[in-house]
Amino acid sequence: MLRACRIVCASKRGFATVVDASTGFKVAAVDNGQPSSSVTVLLKAGSRYQTKPGVAHTLSNFAFKSTAKRSALGTIREAELYGGVLSSSLSREHLALTAEFLRGDEEYFVDVLASFLAAPKFTRHELSEYVLPAVHSESHAASQSAPTYALELAHALAFRGGLGNSLYADSQATGNITAEDIRDLHARAVGNPSSVAILGTGISAESLAKLFESAVSAHKTSVTPVPSAPAPSATTYRGGSTRIASAHGPQAVFVGFGSTALASVPALHALAAHLNPAPALKWASSAALLASGIPAGVHARSVLLPYSDATLIGVVLEGEDAAGLREGAKAVVGAFKDAAGGKVGREELARAVARAKFQVAAGVEAREGYVGALGPKVLKGETASLQTVLDGIQGVSAASLSQVAGDLVKSKPTYIAIGDVHALPHADEIGLSA
Amino acid sequence: MLFGPLGPSLAPYVRSSRTLSKWLKPIANWYANVSGYRKVGLVYDDLLVEERPDVQRALTRLTPREAYDRAFRFKRASQASVLHKELPKSEWTNPEEDVRYLKPHVLEVVKEDQERRVWDTIDVVRK
Numbered sequence: 171m172l173r174a175c176r177i178v179c180a181s182k183r184g185f186a187t188v189v190d191a192s193t194g195f196k197v198a199a200v201d202n203g204q205p206s207s208s209v210t211v212l213l214k215a216g217s218r219y220q221t222k223p224g225v226a227h228t229l230s231n232f233a234f235k236s237t238a239k240r241s242a243l244g245t246i247r248e249a250e251l252y253g254g255v256l257s258s259s260l261s262r263e264h265l266a267l268t269a270e271f272l273r274g275d276e277e278y279f280v281d282v283l284a285s286f287l288a289a290p291k292f293t294r295h296e297l298s299e300y301v302l303p304a305v306h307s308e309s310h311a312a313s314q315s316a317p318t319y320a321l322e323l324a325h326a327l328a329f330r331g332g333l334g335n336s337l338y339a340d341s342q343a344t345g346n347i348t349a350e351d352i353r354d355l356h357a358r359a360v361g362n363p364s365s366v367a368i369l370g371t372g373i374s375a376e377s378l379a380k381l382f383e384s385a386v387s388a389h390k391t392s393v394t395p396v397p398s399a400p401a402p403s404a405t406t407y408r409g410g411s412t413r414i415a416s417a418h419g420p421q422a423v424f425v426g427f428g429s430t431a432l433a434s435v436p437a438l439h440a441l442a443a444h445l446n447p448a449p450a451l452k453w454a455s456s457a458a459l460l461a462s463g464i465p466a467g468v469h470a471r472s473v474l475l476p477y478s479d480a481t482l483i484g485v486v487l488e489g490e491d492a493a494g495l496r497e498g499a500k501a502v503v504g505a506f507k508d509a510a511g512g513k514v515g516r517e518e519l520a521r522a523v524a525r526a527k528f529q530v531a532a533g534v535e536a537r538e539g540y541v542g543a544l545g546p547k548v549l550k551g552e553t554a555s556l557q558t559v560l561d562g563i564q565g566v567s568a569a570s571l572s573q574v575a576g577d578l579v580k581s582k583p584t585y586i587a588i589g590d591v592h593a594l595p596h597a598d599e600i601g602l603s604a
Numbered sequence: 605m606l607f608g609p610l611g612p613s614l615a616p617y618v619r620s621s622r623t624l625s626k627w628l629k630p631i632a633n634w635y636a637n638v639s640g641y642r643k644v645g646l647v648y649d650d651l652l653v654e655e656r657p658d659v660q661r662a663l664t665r666l667t668p669r670e671a672y673d674r675a676f677r678f679k680r681a682s683q684a685s686v687l688h689k690e691l692p693k694s695e696w697t698n699p700e701e702d703v704r705y706l707k708p709h710v711l712e713v714v715k716e717d718q719e720r721r722v723w724d725t726i727d728v729v730r731k
Contacts, residue, residue, distance in 0.1 A: 241716065247723040293667040307633075 194363025197379040198548045199370035207372035208270040212545040214356035215265040215359035217335040224339025231301045238289035284385035292349045316422035321585045326541040328584045329427040359394030401499040405480040409582030411597040421589025423495045425502045426484015427578035436562035437574040442474035444522035448467040463501025492593030503601040507576035524537040609659045642697040644681040649706035653725040662709035
């Protein structure tokens, strides 16, 4: 059955084995003896690849709706009878469809996922009756959260098109989304099998590949032509600043920078951990340098968002008081400049490296983190192992950290302020150039 | 389907038999023309009883164009009814135009309702 049972990597930590199924999909799985299993299908159908605004978000809500084999109601009721959970989540690059279930039920849940890949219906009435209401409520919820909105705006300013596309479909965008647009995005993502990754936990890669092959071949009815897509252009970092008035909820400020140098990603991991003012123990205060500069009442956390060809790093500050946010934002800019000036001590570097490594390693323990960290690697055909990432972070020196931070600070910053625009600072008032 | 939205019908049986459909088709065509709805510009699916939830749901699934045309036909037919007149012959519905635009949607809704009923009353057996 398996054309090439190419076991690329069984690293000594045993994170995942990668198998190329004869369907062309890349299959990776790890079995640590958990009582439950999960299977995630990763498609290149994130908001980066959409041709109309909001199509990716709509497609992610179309997951597990009716297919040629079973209706949406049938999928829900059967999954309930098996006691499984079906979910879909969207990132800027990938759409992840996940089924979690008890061991032994893999045949049914793999069939559900395969039928969505091979024979979805995308009916017009499901779009208007079930999908768009869910899309609107998700977009509305996201628009009410200042930090989420700030990160959306930060992506839009930093990367403009491509990675800058919003994850959420606003109500203006959904007006002209048709079922055909969604079918196109799905067909483009599934049409090239090497851009589909199947990740399993609690199941062996060989049996997962075998199940998928039989399920997909059972669903395959006819070869549909894959609509040609413009290749996503390489991302460039632009930066910029904006201030948005909002009268509701806490105010938010984002100060960050972008980088398109892939070689600097390990150092950015360390830098984000170095900047992170969140304490390791609840109610305690962190020893990180930035933590002392953040006034009480302002909640700050560092954000590192690595994508396949760009990275966004920054700090999100959230608080009720505009004066506190101004002070905190000044401290963040100061911390970036200190790091660029080589003012990171040996102990601080060791702490940042340890923290970054732990965050990466602990993130993989949870299923979402496992998919987020290893999925892109599997899609690229690399070994699905964490060791290279951890080794990379371990190799960060004070010089490389300050050099990477220096490059960031020299580029145009991305600055977002959401809240009371009369009181929140402008970019130059907190020490950002341009 | 005796009490379904489309009412009882012997049409599938008649259509399945070649002799029967050859005999009955001219009578059916004559009946459709004589019943008069085509003379006020309606099509057959406009006569479907819409005061029931499944047909209402099917009506929401029409394309905007179909919904607009349906509303237009109703307005024109009401005006003809007010005037106690048929439309001019050029505006009568041709037999080719008399397509079942609503029936597929109604059947789909009925199928969904039946499936829901099945799932609601299912007897689960552990294998």
